[in-house]
Amino acid sequence: MRSILLLNAKGGCGKTTMATNIAAYYALKGKKVVLADFDPQGSSTDWLDARPADRPPIRGLEAWQNAVRVPKNTEYLIMDSPAGVSGRPLANLVQRADSILIPILPSPIDIRAAEHFIGQLNALRRVLNTQVKLATVANRVRENTLAAGDLDDYLGMIKLPNGKKVPYLSLLRASQNYIRAAETGLSIFEFSPARTEYDRDSWRRIFRWLNSKRSLPNRPA
Ligand SMILES: Nc1ncnc2c1ncn2[C@@H]1O[C@H](COP(=O)(O)OP(=O)(O)OP(=O)(O)O)[C@@H](O)[C@H]1O
Ligand SMILES: [Mg+2]
Numbered sequence: 001m002r003s004i005l006l007l008n009a010k011g012g013c014g015k016t017t018m019a020t021n022i023a024a025y026y027a028l029k030g031k032k033v034v035l036a037d038f039d040p041q042g043s044s045t046d047w048l049d050a051r052p053a054d055r056p057p058i059r060g061l062e063a064w065q066n067a068v069r070v071p072k073n074t075e076y077l078i079m080d081s082p083a084g085v086s087g088r089p090l091a092n093l094v095q096r097a098d099s100i101l102i103p104i105l106p107s108p109i110d111i112r113a114a115e116h117f118i119g120q121l122n123a124l125r126r127v128l129n130t131q132v133k134l135a136t137v138a139n140r141v142r143e144n145t146l147a148a149g150d151l152d153d154y155l156g157m158i159k160l161p162n163g164k165k166v167p168y169l170s171l172l173r174a175s176q177n178y179i180r181a182a183e184t185g186l187s188i189f190e191f192s193p194a195r196t197e198y199d200r201d202s203w204r205r206i207f208r209w210l211n212s213k214r215s216l217p218n219r220p221a
Helices: 015-028 043-050 087-096 108-128 148-156 176-184 193-210
Strands: 002-006 033-037 059-061 076-080 099-104 133-141 168-173
Touching: 002 015, 002 087, 015 033, 015 043, 015 076, 015 099, 015 133, 015 176, 015 193, 033 043, 043 059, 043 176, 076 087, 087 108, 099 108, 099 193, 108 133, 108 148, 133 148, 148 168, 168 193, 176 193
Parallel strands: 002 076, 002 099, 033 059, 033 076, 099 133, 133 168
Antiparallel strands: none
16 A cells, blocks of 8 residues: 655645545546545545545545554545644654645745754654655746746755755646636546546646655665
8 A cells, every 4th residue: 555645734725635636546547546635624525525526536534533453454544634744743744644745835844844844753753763764845836927038946946965966856836727626526636638638737746756766764684
């Protein structure tokens, strides 16, 4: 089973947006997907409640209040986390994940805060002795905020203390498509390709990473 965690201490950066779109993407591919909502706000759970019955199914887990029991045949576990998570709850999340995607809003303050958070996460990774892989994604990028080239410079430079760069995968633009998808229990992958061409394109590098060994912990052979 692949487990993917959406994580950033910062609120409103796109954890739920990315979790729901990733869950739907794999469900559309016919995979058995569980969307575990670790946020007591229940935004992923609300999204799933709104999901039309004729769409590829995704199983929801209200993980903030119940023990996390993932059905045995699950192929993808997508975990949506709350803002401000730290301490033991953060360690529990990180321990369950193969791959952590960190959505970041494209402002210098948010990028610096994310860099700080990634430093903490790396320290935790060492304490927990896990090989979980991290990557960043810029989200809600507007034409009048940072230019794509500046984002490459800022986010492409985030390094771990050992000098290794944290992969910066892609930028998702601010788009009504994400807002409409959030309201209707759908993903951008379920809207017409013509309307979502740009957005789908931005996701290609994210899925290339998720579908490659680069996003998997190095496990002993
Ligand atoms: N790329 C985007 N374009 C337009 N709106 C977006 C985009 N990403 C997120 N949003 C909107 O921004 C708001 C916050 O996004 P989201 O809920 O995904 O963030 P979050 O990190 O899960 O927040 P929280 O920390 O509160 O759980 C939502 O209303 C969402 O629909
Ligand atoms: Mg959320």
